[in-house]
Amino acid sequence: MITYLWLIPALPLFSSVILGLFGPVMGPRVSGAVGTISVGLAAVLAVSIGLHWISHPPTNSIYEQTLWAWITLPGFSINLGLYLDPVSLLMVLVITVIGCLIHLFSTEYMHGEDGYSRYFAYLNLFVAAMLLLVLADDLAVLFVGWEGVGVCSYLLVGFWFSEPTNGYAARKSFVVTRIADIAMLAGLLLLSTKLGTLNIQAMLTGAVATWSAGSLMPTVATSLLLIGGLGKSAQVPLQTWLPDAMAGPTPVSALIHAATMVTAGVYLVVRTHALFLLAPHVLDAIAVGAVITLLVAAFAGLVQSDIKRVLAYSTMSQIGYMFLALGVGAWPAAMFHFLTHAVFKALLFLTAGAIAMRLNHEQNIFAMGGLRSKLPLAFWAFLIGSASLAALPIISAGFFSKEMILGAVAAAPMPGLILWACGILGAVLTATYIFRVVFTVFLGPLKTEVSGSYGVRIAVPLVTLSVGALVVGWLETPEGLGNQTIFSRFLTPAVGVFHHLPVSFMIPLLGFAAPLLGIGIAYVLHRNGTWARATTTMPSKLTIFIRSGCGFDMLYDELFVVPYMTLVRVLRHDPVDSMFAGLQYLAIVAHRRLRAMQIGQIRRYASWMMAGSVATIAILLFS
Amino acid sequence: MMLVWLLVIPMLGGLLAWPAGRFHSTAPRIISLIALLSDLAIAIPLLHSSADIAMPGTWMAGFNAAWIPAFGMSFRLGMDGVSWLLSVLTILIGLFAVIVSWHEIDNGAGFFHANLLWSLAGAIGVFIALDMFLFFYFWELMLVPMYFIIAIWGHENRRRAAIKFFLFTQGSGLLILISILALAFLHQQQTNVLTFNYFELIQTHTSHTFGILITLGLFIAFIVKLASFPVHVWLPETHTEAPTAGSVILASILLKTGAYGLLRFVVPLMPAAAHSLAPIALWLGVASILYGAFLAYGQSDLKRLIAYTSVSHMGFVLIGVFAFNIIAWQGVVILLVAHGISTGALFIIVGSLQHCLHTRDLSRMGGLWGDMPRLSSFGAFFILASMGLPGLGNFVGEFLILRGAWAVAPVITIFAAIGLIPAALYSLVAIQRAFHGPVDETRDEHDFGMRETSMMLVLASAIICLGVNPQPILTIASPALNNMQPQPTTAMLKEMGAG
Amino acid sequence: MIIWQTPAGLALALFMLGLLGLLARRSLVFVLMSIEIMLNAAGLLFITAGMRWGNPDGQIMLVMVLNLAGAELALGLILILRLRNRITNLDGDAANILRDVP
């Protein structure tokens, strides 16, 4: 079974090619079916590999499959190979299963759109690229997938291309991540030059053998890789693209900008964690950066009025938690939060999409209201998702993963407690902003006409994910709640044993309390109408600042965009060309001067000749 | 002898095509196709042959005959992996050029195809000549037909563009002539033999300054052809004004002759001098990458935009050549082929756009995806390919170049890599302005038909193959590139790596 | 022995005179005459040279020069006559239909 591993990325890729070539001929029904079934098959394959893995893990829990030699040169070779270990298996499972659900959801959501088959071609291509990214056994191949998902993200964000703002958002998302990717590319070049290979395992072994912890090389290399990861995962300072990326269709946001692609940075760090361990300062920086991100994003989430933007900021914030875990070396915690986040955030996005579908694509939460009775399915799904996001104790998956992270952070050395405190603050804010949305959208009076109904292709993904968001947390529980460690044991071969370090009792207690407090705040402010009033009154400068994501966009506009545009405008007509035109002008001036001598009069001609003769005789006689 | 046929067939084809155009406008097209296909049939089997005359190094085929004995100039040809790749690329692109001109060129088809075939023959000659004067002869020879193609069948400002093209390339060509003459006479002083044989001249010892001067002459000429900053100025105008087939040949083949010249002559002939020039060359490469990218962003003429991207890409080639190692050179070869394919395809697409929209102005496009989905998707695909999307050919080339250059000059490599960011900007903006945006309802639909679609599919699969499995190309080029790296260079490289 | 410098100097002076005349006079007849003067100056020089070295070469050359001067004068006068039909006077500066100044 496991020998068919290559089929997992190949299936969606193949289907993407088919859809790309013959999509317009096939019609929407077949296109949708082909797109979904291919990912479905990949999911089935992944699940069966996963089941088989649990019962009969391969030696060292690693399965490698070399497809072909990509580049073989003396001193430098890259094999196109797949590398399956628990971490990548987990990623593959999440990508294929959630991907399949989202495809299914899309078949109904995108009904009647122009470019239906194009949509599925892109989406399949994305899944294939993402799978390649996580399965790659070589950083260069990983980079192929890495850029591949970036391009698919670009294409899908700009899917409704007739609206120029969508195009702008798509370009922004691609360019910002591209900037990060260049840093990552530089990192790859550095690693491959210094270590002679980009094969991840060989490279890690080489790095550990040649570099000492804390030395310059690993610090530089990991910094470069990290910048790549930060860009892809929308972390400060490269986070500005994610809110804009919400211009794409909602299932796309669910798949790419919540569940899978944006967590690629987390995956990258986990995958190369041995290298990061050689650079402790970088890990510290990750942790600090993560805290900044999660707070900035959480604050920004508090003042958004577009439901998808709230979710976008919450994605940023939650990935901040993952990075926080990475910063303190709690790899399984990060992966666990990745898993739960993928489930509940996909659920939230899909639900948001499902709501908007019925409200004539309305996304402003203040234009909604009282939808609880009108859309019970959406209400419950959104509630479960929000609870999980807010980490509502015990009943939600998000609680367990966030608890695992915060526990690990609190146990970390000195700055640990400060980071933890920020994490708790973030948790309060998370609960506040998401329940702000829940209360605003589902309680109160009905504001917008509701039309249509949900088909089975909407319902199945929502229900499945809701169930997931409720139960998936029980894979790993803290001591007081059964001390289940299936998840970390599963990952142990790849990232080492994870110890739940003992911490003061206050820590889990506050972890319990923070979400509840947040929900309380949200409810109180909802009841006294603060949320609703904020939309009608002139927002304060501070609010505007926070709403725009703490001014990063403006800063970057001033710092980069404006100078770039000025430069382009200055250079536009090719100053070098004018330089050569100057030479041409010179020649023409000389031509005119000389030509003026040809006046046609014999006497004048004779004078010129006379002058020439005098000069000649003079040169010969007196030199 | 096969190599001679490789040159003779297109030459004769051209001679035949010209008068044939008088009888029927399809006749020259058929003749060109036949000539190029038979050329291809000659070229392909050479891959597995080996030269029947003795030449140092690894050669697939060789030929030698006396030409101008008074100067020791001979008609010496030789084909190794790099020559083979570029020659086959030339023939293939030539085929595409014939096909795209099928409907575009409707007057003077005979003369057009004659020029097309002659310029291709000249380019092939450049790629396989091993006598330096013969090389120069072909180098000049391919200009004239190209000049006609631009000047007669080009767009609005074709006259200016054609003359500019010719002045730049020919003027710099004279520097080649002076350089090779100087080299040959120097060689004569040392050995009492006047010869232009590549293998003999490669053993000439030069003093430092003189070597640099000779190399500089060659270098300037080649970077003019390569269209590196600051001598790129002929390229945007020429590419823009040339007819589609002309742009395709210019971008896909003629630019490559510059890179080929650098690889084949500048580097092996005087490695020490080339090394002294390397810093300048590398910085020029960086400047080209960035400058080309900035300017591409600012253009509103789609063809001009693509032309500037060529400047940018050729900057990578320049860096790769002067990184002096096999990895970078392999990258150069891949990038040359990939750029030939992707840019060729882009010019075909723009040509077809112009054919139905009668404009190349981006501000008058937009929303084409709605009207012409096939054209637009291929357009977007090739723009992304030329942007260096991993998994496609151009990326492999750029990656290998950067990888090779990093070992020698990390700072320059970083700057070059930064150039990939503006590359993304101009690529995406081109897609946005041409294909995305609101649909213009008043336009007629002229999407790609079977002919164009199949052409595009072939090119697209080629670029994918190149990206997914570049190894065959690397294997073909490998012995040739090893030949080009003389022993002292390797030693020097180690020195540089240490320092 | 006669000093050769004096006639040589005279020849030079004549030559200069002819040259100046050529540059200064507008009338084509005078221009022709100036050329004749220059040629004759050369003739005088030949005679002087023959005298200095005592050989007949100089005199031979003089005959040739006279021949040439005659031929040239004849040709020139024909052309001037024909020109006169066109421009009605003998102003050399007026004969300027061939020029490259727009």
Next chain:
Amino acid sequence: MNLQGAVPLVILTILAGGLPAVVAIRRSYRLICAVTGLGLLAALFSIPYALRATSPALPELFTFNALSLGFIGLILISALLILVLAYSYWQPETPLYREEFPLLFAAGTLGAVALASAASFITLFLGLETMTLAMIGMIAYPHFRPAAEEAGLKYLVLSGMSSAFVLFGIGLLELASGSLNIAHIVASSAADAASQQMLVAGLAMIAIGAGFKLSVVPFHIWVPDVYVGAPAPTGAYVAVIAKIAVLAILIRTINLPGANLSASMSTLTTAIAILSMLSGNLLALMQDNLKRILGYSSIAHLGYLLVAILAAGSIGQVAVVFYIVAYAVTMIGAFGVIAVLSHASDVRDVDKITELRGLFWTRPALAGVMTLFLLSLAGIPPALGFIAKMYIMAAGVHTQLWSLLAVMVISGVIGLFYYLNIILVMSMKPSDDAMAVSILAISIPNRLAIAMVSLPILAFGVAPSPLIALLKLMFD
């Protein structure tokens, strides 16, 4: 008296002398032309015979060796080609007596041959003046064309002036050295400072005359006007034959024992070469008259030639001759195309560039040939001019004349512009009134002449070896 070596000269003398008699007997244009042609041919074919001469003929007056006979051959071939062009140029409807033109033609050629083989200043002067006077006649031949008349007058006055300079120079030389024998003067050295100064001054004045005939800067000023005014065949004659003859005597003098280019002389030549290359090409830059362009271009080409002359040595010598050959054939070809397109009875030739518009579409073959000529002038393969240019560059590189080479490159680029512009105009779509040009049928002799010119340009441009071998014989 052994005249074997002088046979070509003798034949030409007989021809020039006998032609008036032929005219007197029967006024037939065809007959006269045929006789002239046959005479030239006979002279040409007598060259191998003359080469086998064992003793020098008329050693006091002429030198007939491989070098001079080679140049004579070149003059005769060029003359023959021009004669063919001239034959069909003067059409029957031309309002003049056509029969005297071959007369002048033969006389001029006789003068050129005498000049090329002169050993004494007497013959040099005689040859020069015979040639010049005949050329004035040929320039002003179409008396109904005011331009031709004016060109004749200008040439007469200015060449009279230059003749005076040459004569005065010769006089000074004789005064200083007491001899009129070129070889003797070259080999001797001055007795005292005054003679030395006279020698130099004489040399300078002769150089002025040579510069005038070669039309190098600053003595180039007459060139464009005369080229434009003269009928096309005469233009070719002035551009080619006069220059070959002067170059022949120049190169022969340089090759004489004891001859060396003094420092001041080579400074002067360098300056003249640089000025000629640059101003020739610059002057032609935005020109719209084809003959004028050819005139300016010939200035530049003579500049290139001077580079080769400066680059002495075995390569330089052959380079000069090779370049002359290339220049001669190409110029004849270019003027030939003008001649072919023109009507002698019109008031001017077809020499505006715009009149060539659309030639590629109306007369592809003629346009192709013209392109070949222009490429040859510009020095681009596959034309002969390319090899010639290479030859000169080789000579320059060999003697390391870097600054001259640099100027050559720059002016070469400037030059390209106007050559290309002509090609461009020919390749443009013809305007409607251009059909007039295309109506004219090209006569068989013209076709022959053009083909005979273009064939070697292409053939030797691709495989120059035989030509090089032939020219090398001249210096053995």
